[in-house]
Amino acid sequence: MVRLFAFLCSIALSTAAVAQDKVILVGNLITDADTGSSGPATILVRDGKIISVSAGTRGAADTDAEVIDLSDKTVLPGLIDLHVHLTGDPGGDFWKEATEPSEWGVVVGAKNALLTAKAGFTTVREAGSSQYSAFSLRRGTAEGKIPGPRIVAAGPALAIVGGHGDTTGFTEDINEHLASGYSCTGAVECAEKVRKASRAGADIIKITATGGVLSQQGRGLEAHFTDVEMKSIADTAHSLGLKVMAHAHGARGIEAAARAGIDTIEHGTYLDKQAADAMKANGTVLIPTLMAFQGISERLGKGIYTPIVENKVRAVAETAKVFMGRAYRWGVPIAFGTDAGVFDHGRNAEELGLMVGQGMKPQEALASATTGAAKALGMEDQIGRVAAGYSADLIAVSGNPLEDVTILESVDWVMVRGRIID
Ligand SMILES: [Zn+2]
Numbered sequence: 001m002v003r004l005f006a007f008l009c010s011i012a013l014s015t016a017a018v019a020q021d022k023v024i025l026v027g028n029l030i031t032d033a034d035t036g037s038s039g040p041a042t043i044l045v046r047d048g049k050i051i052s053v054s055a056g057t058r059g060a061a062d063t064d065a066e067v068i069d070l071s072d073k074t075v076l077p078g079l080i081d082l083h084v085h086l087t088g089d090p091g092g093d094f095w096k097e098a099t100e101p102s103e104w105g106v107v108v109g110a111k112n113a114l115l116t117a118k119a120g121f122t123t124v125r126e127a128g129s130s131q132y133s134a135f136s137l138r139r140g141t142a143e144g145k146i147p148g149p150r151i152v153a154a155g156p157a158l159a160i161v162g163g164h165g166d167t168t169g170f171t172e173d174i175n176e177h178l179a180s181g182y183s184c185t186g187a188v189e190c191a192e193k194v195r196k197a198s199r200a201g202a203d204i205i206k207i208t209a210t211g212g213v214l215s216q217q218g219r220g221l222e223a224h225f226t227d228v229e230m231k232s233i234a235d236t237a238h239s240l241g242l243k244v245m246a247h248a249h250g251a252r253g254i255e256a257a258a259r260a261g262i263d264t265i266e267h268g269t270y271l272d273k274q275a276a277d278a279m280k281a282n283g284t285v286l287i288p289t290l291m292a293f294q295g296i297s298e299r300l301g302k303g304i305y306t307p308i309v310e311n312k313v314r315a316v317a318e319t320a321k322v323f324m325g326r327a328y329r330w331g332v333p334i335a336f337g338t339d340a341g342v343f344d345h346g347r348n349a350e351e352l353g354l355m356v357g358q359g360m361k362p363q364e365a366l367a368s369a370t371t372g373a374a375k376a377l378g379m380e381d382q383i384g385r386v387a388a389g390y391s392a393d394l395i396a397v398s399g400n401p402l403e404d405v406t407i408l409e410s411v412d413w414v415m416v417r418g419r420i421i422d
Contacts, residue, residue, distance in 0.1 A: 025071045160225055266289060
């Protein structure tokens with residue numbers, strides 16, 4: 001009986017702990033990157049959601065809620081990274097594909113989910129993982145079993161046979177054996193793979209529309225899928241309510257992807273005016289991943305990459321320093337994404353400084369990682385702002401990131417869905 005009573009009490013206590021309101025006292029609030037900061041405020045959080053945001057911090061002391069004092073900090077919406085690979089760490093040993101089971105990705109991913117959340121990223125878009133490891137991670141952070149950001153996950157990427165995203169670099173029988181099951185040829189088979197990804201649990205479809213830098217294929221960086229295949233992928237995904245993100249470097253591949261109705265272009269390295277115009281006409285958003293280029297440049301000449309990859313890295317290095325600025329001046333919509341996993345997880349916010357370095361204003365860079373990224377996900381009514389009804393995804397920093405975005409490279413406090421990350 002005593003044990004039953006203790007058991008019931010522990011249920012009551014744990015329920016109370018989950019349900020307890022949190023009152024956050026804020027020194028300076030940025031509700032929305034577009035509107036700027038508004039001074040001291042009080043935020044009430046209940047069941048993972050923001051219930052109210054009121055000006056000033058007085059009067060909050062007489063409450064039963066847990067009080068979190070951030071009155072010496074700037075509090076802003078949690079950051080959103082639209083391109084990460086949580087289940088992998090930088091390395092370059094392509095043969096690991098043959099030695100590491102996909103389950104290992106969940107372990108690596110749990111470590112990286114925590115690093116990413118601590119860096120101030122409360123939502124990430126998983127841009128391609130080994131089989132379905134990202135789906136388990138997604139559930140883990142959603143249920144609070146492991147600390148980490150909200151995960152919008154693609155699962156394995158669709159690729160052409162032998163293209164970036166397909167298994168390459170081994171003998172043919174090994175390539176076949178290691179294949180993810182998501183390469184496709186022709187409109188019908190590509191539509192089938194989109195439906196298969198949807199059935200497996202994908203929130204978004206990832207495709208590799210052109211060649212890539214870090215794979216062992218040496219067939220250039222231009223369009224790999226045909227126009228018909230890309231159109232089939234985009235139409236099929238949209239019919240299922242899913243968006244499509246396309247890895248693309250070459251200009252004609254970017255243009256073709258935009259015309260096919262692909263929603264976001266990842267990297268976009270060799271974007272020219274014609275491709276930019278196609279993106280603007282179709283509302284296609286560029287995700288520049290400048291940190292990917294930074295990360296691979298740091299690894300050059302160290303014997304990490306194979307010669308075929310080293311050559312490709314050297315070829316893109318100079319363009320990587322200017323292409324986002326060009327797209328920005330042409331008026332292409334840009335949202336924040338880094339390609340974390342190509343560089344060390346947790347350095348995601350360094351992307352903001354690189355974006356400003358290519359001509360964006362700090363406020364625009366911050367908007368690209370909050371309101372802009374939320375819109376690219378179709379989640380602008382849930383995340384990216386500090387407002388009543390939104391998810392309690394909040395971060396705190398010392399100083400004003402609207403003046404200096406590099407302040408966001410050191411985040412002091414993070415809350416994801418009302419849970420404090422520590
Ligand atoms: Zn990537």
